[in-house]
Amino acid sequence: MIKISDSVYSVGVLNPNLRVFDIVMRTDFGTSYNSYLVCGEKKALIETCHDTFFEAYLENIREVCDPAEIDYIILNHTEPDHSGALYRLLELCPKAEIVCSQAASIYLKNITNAKDFQAKVVRDNDTLDLGGGRELRFINAPFLHWPDSMFTYLPDERVLFSCDFFGSHYCEPRMIDVHITYPAKYQVALKGYFDAIFGPFRPYVLKGIEKIKDLPIDYVCTSHGPVLTPGGLFPQVLAQYTEWAQPVKNDKPQIPIFYCSAYENTQRVAEKLREGVLAVLPEAEVPLYNIIDHDMGLLQEKLGCSDAFMVGSPTINRDAVPPIWELLSHVDAINNQKKPVLVFGSFGWSGEAVPAIISRLSLLKLAVFGEGFKVNFVPDEQDLEKAVALGREFAESLKK
Numbered sequence: 167m168i169k170i171s172d173s174v175y176s177v178g179v180l181n182p183n184l185r186v187f188d189i190v191m192r193t194d195f196g197t198s199y200n201s202y203l204v205c206g207e208k209k210a211l212i213e214t215c216h217d218t219f220f221e222a223y224l225e226n227i228r229e230v231c232d233p234a235e236i237d238y239i240i241l242n243h244t245e246p247d248h249s250g251a252l253y254r255l256l257e258l259c260p261k262a263e264i265v266c267s268q269a270a271s272i273y274l275k276n277i278t279n280a281k282d283f284q285a286k287v288v289r290d291n292d293t294l295d296l297g298g299g300r301e302l303r304f305i306n307a308p309f310l311h312w313p314d315s316m317f318t319y320l321p322d323e324r325v326l327f328s329c330d331f332f333g334s335h336y337c338e339p340r341m342i343d344v345h346i347t348y349p350a351k352y353q354v355a356l357k358g359y360f361d362a363i364f365g366p367f368r369p370y371v372l373k374g375i376e377k378i379k380d381l382p383i384d385y386v387c388t389s390h391g392p393v394l395t396p397g398g399l400f401p402q403v404l405a406q407y408t409e410w411a412q413p414v415k416n417d418k419p420q421i422p423i424f425y426c427s428a429y430e431n432t433q434r435v436a437e438k439l440r441e442g443v444l445a446v447l448p449e450a451e452v453p454l455y456n457i458i459d460h461d462m463g464l465l466q467e468k469l470g471c472s473d474a475f476m477v478g479s480p481t482i483n484r485d486a487v488p489p490i491w492e493l494l495s496h497v498d499a500i501n502n503q504k505k506p507v508l509v510f511g512s513f514g515w516s517g518e519a520v521p522a523i524i525s526r527l528s529l530l531k532l533a534v535f536g537e538g539f540k541v542n543f544v545p546d547e548q549d550l551e552k553a554v555a556l557g558r559e560f561a562e563s564l565k566k
């Protein structure tokens with residue numbers, strides 16, 4: 167337990183050994199499941215923690231009060247790293263009322279599977295009086311990073327409970343920014359967290375910043391990683407979030423072509439498609455990336471920043487090849503929605519690669535161009551001419 171301000175106590179749990187979060191996030195510096203008790207005349211618990219750490223969490227709460235004294239459990243977000251301990255905790259908090267957003271109340275029903283589940287739904291700017299001059303105000307923060315997300319603000323002590331926003335999978339014993347021992351590692355954790363959690367929601371990040379930037383704040387109580395302060399890292403983190411969330415603007419159209427090719431058949435088509443695009447958009451940058459020759463992280467970034475792109479794969483064993491799927495598994499479906507994409511590839515007898523890629527990209531709601539382009543084994547002159555023509559058509563469509 168750490169006392170943050172007059173009435174705020176940090177009662178969360180450290181998990182220094184965690185190395186993977188939510189299947190895909192590497193967490194080289196562990197994490198923490200932060201939770202805070204706000205003690206006015208009434209007591210409010212903000213967030214719970216991962217179910218695995220229930221016992222340790224309970225001990226931390228008991229250092230401040232008996233759980234039975236808790237009047238409200240406020241869930242800024244219902245992902246199980248915040249709500250996991252809720253159900254067991256509720257048994258020890260008979261009078262506690264759950265306070266959350268409308269979306270969160272729906273999710274919690276299906277997360278707790280409690281038959282008699284009830285929550286007090288709060289909307290943007292609603293307040294909750296804890297007595298003793300302590301009032302909480304709720305700030306809607308949808309898609310930061312689930313539809314249910316909100317912030318909670320304690321004006322009297324200038325504390326913002328920002329949930330995952332400004333968070334990081336980072337763990338040190340003294341969880342406040344001024345005591346961070348390895349600032350460079352913290353920076354890696356902060357950026358990794360932003361990219362994975364908020365990268366798909368950049369416009370919402372900017373809206374979230376707008377909502378809190380003029381609030382008087384002495385403490386930003388995040389749900390993972392250190393508490394941030396104005397004299398510590400908060401100004402820097404706020405500036406970083408603002409910079410990272412800016413929309414990408416390219417000086418020249420960026421139309422990368424990603425492909426794999428065992429015998430250069432798909433590659434030849436790629437070259438001709440490029441020729442066609444450049445005939446119509448000579449100012450465009452149309453780099454050819456044979457996927458296996460490049461770093462996957464770099465390719466993902468190029469795809470994310472592109473104005474349009476192409477994907478080419480031969481059919482091998484009735485499918486596109488694994489490097490293509492790996493690249494596509496990192497397509498950020500939110501920021502790439504409606505992005506034009508052309509799919510192509512060489513095949514021998516069954517030719518599933520092109521339709522399989524098209525089907526995947528359509529599900530992600532990208533704007534797939536036409537039926538794609540398939541050539542049988544080695545492209546002949548006619549195929550190559552068709553590829554140039556298709557490249558031109560694709561480029562023309564981008565001008566509209």
Ligand SMILES: Cc1cc2nc3c(=O)[nH]c(=O)nc-3n(C[C@H](O)[C@H](O)[C@H](O)COP(=O)(O)O)c2cc1C
Pocket residue numbers: 426427428429430431432433479480481482483484485512513514515516517518542543544
């Ligand atoms: C191991 C292997 C498996 C293949 N499996 C299929 C297949 O299931 N269906 C198909 O249409 N073509 C199949 N092919 C044929 C390739 O799609 C064809 O050779 C194509 O021209 C290769 O294009 P690339 O030079 O761009 O790699 C296979 C080829 C290899 C080498």
Ligand SMILES: [Fe+2]
Pocket residue numbers: 243245311330
């Ligand atoms: Fe989350």
Ligand SMILES: [Fe+2]
Pocket residue numbers: 245247248330389390
């Ligand atoms: Fe979280």
